[in-house]
Amino acid sequence: MSAHSGSDLRILAPGLPGLAEPLDPQALAARHPLWAADVEALGPWRLEQGQGGQVWLPEALQDADVAVCGPCASTMDVARELVQRGGLGPFGSVIAPAQTLGRGQLRRAWLSAPGNVLATLVCPPAQGLWNDLRPLVLGHLLAEALEGVCPGVRVKWPNDLLLDDRKIGGILVEERAEGILAGVGLNLAWAPAEQDLRGGHGVAAGAIAPAGGGPGPLGLWLRLVNHLETGYMTLLETFSPSEFLRIFQTRLAWMGRNVLVQEGANVRYAAKISGVSGKGGLLLDRDGKEMLLLAGDVTPL
Numbered sequence: 310m311s312a313h314s315g316s317d318l319r320i321l322a323p324g325l326p327g328l329a330e331p332l333d334p335q336a337l338a339a340r341h342p343l344w345a346a347d348v349e350a351l352g353p354w355r356l357e358q359g360q361g362g363q364v365w366l367p368e369a370l371q372d373a374d375v376a377v378c379g380p381c382a383s384t385m386d387v388a389r390e391l392v393q394r395g396g397l398g399p400f401g402s403v404i405a406p407a408q409t410l411g412r413g414q415l416r417r418a419w420l421s422a423p424g425n426v427l428a429t430l431v432c433p434p435a436q437g438l439w440n441d442l443r444p445l446v447l448g449h450l451l452a453e454a455l456e457g458v459c460p461g462v463r464v465k466w467p468n469d470l471l472l473d474d475r476k477i478g479g480i481l482v483e484e485r486a487e488g489i490l491a492g493v494g495l496n497l498a499w500a501p502a503e504q505d506l507r508g509g510h511g512v513a514a515g516a517i518a519p520a521g522g523g524p525g526p527l528g529l530w531l532r533l534v535n536h537l538e539t540g541y542m543t544l545l546e547t548f549s550p551s552e553f554l555r556i557f558q559t560r561l562a563w564m565g566r567n568v569l570v571q572e573g574a575n576v577r578y579a580a581k582i583s584g585v586s587g588k589g590g591l592l593l594d595r596d597g598k599e600m601l602l603l604a605g606d607v608t609p610l
Contacts, residue, residue, distance in 0.1 A: 316398070318351070318366070318375045318531070320337065320354070321362070322356065322363040325387060325391075330379030330381070332365075332378065340407065340424075341424035341526075343424045344424070351527070353367075354368070361396050375401070375404060375531065375534065378403055379406075381405050381408050382408060382409050383492070384429040385481075387429070392488055397431055398431065402428055402530070403429050404426065422499040425496055425499055426494065426533075429492045431489075435545065437550075441588060445468065445585070445589050447482070448560075449464060450537050450544075451470060452464050452470055459517050462560075464561055465563075466561060466591045466602075469512075471512070475512070476512045476515065477500070477517055478493065493533075495529070497526055498518060512609075561585065563607070566582060568608060569610055573605070579610060
């Protein structure tokens with residue numbers, strides 16, 4: 310049995326004690342028909358010794374640093390541990406069939422179900438303003454990459470993904486000592502019902518392929534991470550931050566529309582979205598006066 314370097318697609322057979330359960334292709338396929346389709350499409354699978362323990366590898370190795378872990382509390386926690394161990398590099402990622410403590414913006418719980426995409430990406434370092442614009446860049450690139458699956462995806466500032474004004478995904482960027490991680494949740498097969506969302510939530514949830522057609526979670530994620538890596542490097546090498554922001558505005562949800570703005574727990578007002586600032590804040594027109602939103606939430610009126 311050869312030793313696997315750990316830079317390709319692999320299933321973490323022993324899991325991570327205290328973080329993720331053990332997993333094998335058969336157990337992964339049993340999680341959801343979409344996962345079963347992924348396992349079959351990439352198989353057959355073989356068990357090998359990896360740097361951190363045994364891993365299941367697909368017959369045709371994938372040129373993607375993706376670790377599939379068993380059910381976990383959060384893929385963010387698993388990714389952080391793998392980065393600390395040296396088992397995950399820039400643009401490497403973790404994806405799981407289920408997580409119990411997923412979270413979104415403002416520490417809100419991220420509701421999900423088997424068949425959805427639950428992943429965390431290791432972000433590379435960036436210089437200056439690009440670092441501040443990272444959430445917008447990731448949102449733009451994910452929306453761009455989803456065009457082949459569900460055309461018309463828009464970005465709800467700063468980094469939620471909308472399809473037909475329904476939220477199909479979200480991104481949470483966290484910077485820690487281990488590096489910058491981006492948690493990504495996509496409603497591929499299931500979306501929470503309105504009554505299950507937080508009180509006052511103004512955007513209904515939607516799913517990309519509720520009937521189960523199209524790619525599975527792993528197949529879709531492999532497509533997305535490939536585009537994220539190539540698109541990220543192309544953006545930084547080809548465009549200035551201001552040029553990117555002009556491109557981003559073409560995908561900005563509710564441009565020119567009236568929205569309800571919420572800043573903190575008690576500040577709410579109506580305004581019109583007029584664009585994004587040079588540093589990525591949301592520009593608003595409130596009764597003819599330009600305002601800048603740096604943190605908060607907007608929903609359509």
